[in-house]
Amino acid sequence: MQNDGRTAFGKNIRNRRQELEISQERLAEQAGLHRTYVGGIERGERNVSLDNILCIAKALNITASDLMRGVV
Amino acid sequence: MQNDGRTAFGKNIRNRRQELEISQERLAEQAGLHRTYVGGIERGERNVSLDNILCIAKALNITASDLMRGVV
Numbered sequence: 001m002q003n004d005g006r007t008a009f010g011k012n013i014r015n016r017r018q019e020l021e022i023s024q025e026r027l028a029e030q031a032g033l034h035r036t037y038v039g040g041i042e043r044g045e046r047n048v049s050l051d052n053i054l055c056i057a058k059a060l061n062i063t064a065s066d067l068m069r070g071v072v
Numbered sequence: 073m074q075n076d077g078r079t080a081f082g083k084n085i086r087n088r089r090q091e092l093e094i095s096q097e098r099l100a101e102q103a104g105l106h107r108t109y110v111g112g113i114e115r116g117e118r119n120v121s122l123d124n125i126l127c128i129a130k131a132l133n134i135t136a137s138d139l140m141r142g143v144v
Contacts, residue, residue, distance in 0.1 A: 005126040005136075047121045054077040054144060064077075065140040072126060072136065 007044030008071040014042045016060045016067065030059035079116030080143040086114045088132045088139065102131035 017027050024042070028035040032055055040046045041056075048056075057064040089099050096114070100107040104127055112118045113128075120128075129136040 003123070006122060009122060047123050049119045049121055050078060050081060050125065050143075051075070051119050053122065053140075058144070063140075064143050065137045068125075068135075068137040068140050070137075071122075072130070 010044040031055040082116040
């Protein structure tokens, strides 16, 4: 299931990941998640939990607050 | 289960709710959640999902980004 919030959040992750020039696989490894799950998050298909949001933010070296910018 | 991120997030919600002088019950009603679930979130006991984070932010008339400030 997709919605605006999940889509916007996924785009924020993809943009930051590409800024850092790292692959989905590398991000998944650093965040302790499965690569296909990271792919689903970036496509806006996942209702990510707070714990995983914080793991992803840490892996992307960005605050969770910045990662949520513009997500409504 | 509690961790620093959940505890900090719960405190942000409680602070904003008290700023608006609304009860947990009122917040739960506006966010479409159960009151006891909101209580658990504020105590840092819940691993809240993205969808619910956005519902709570909307109900508290604050951005999700601001609601996540300082949450690591």
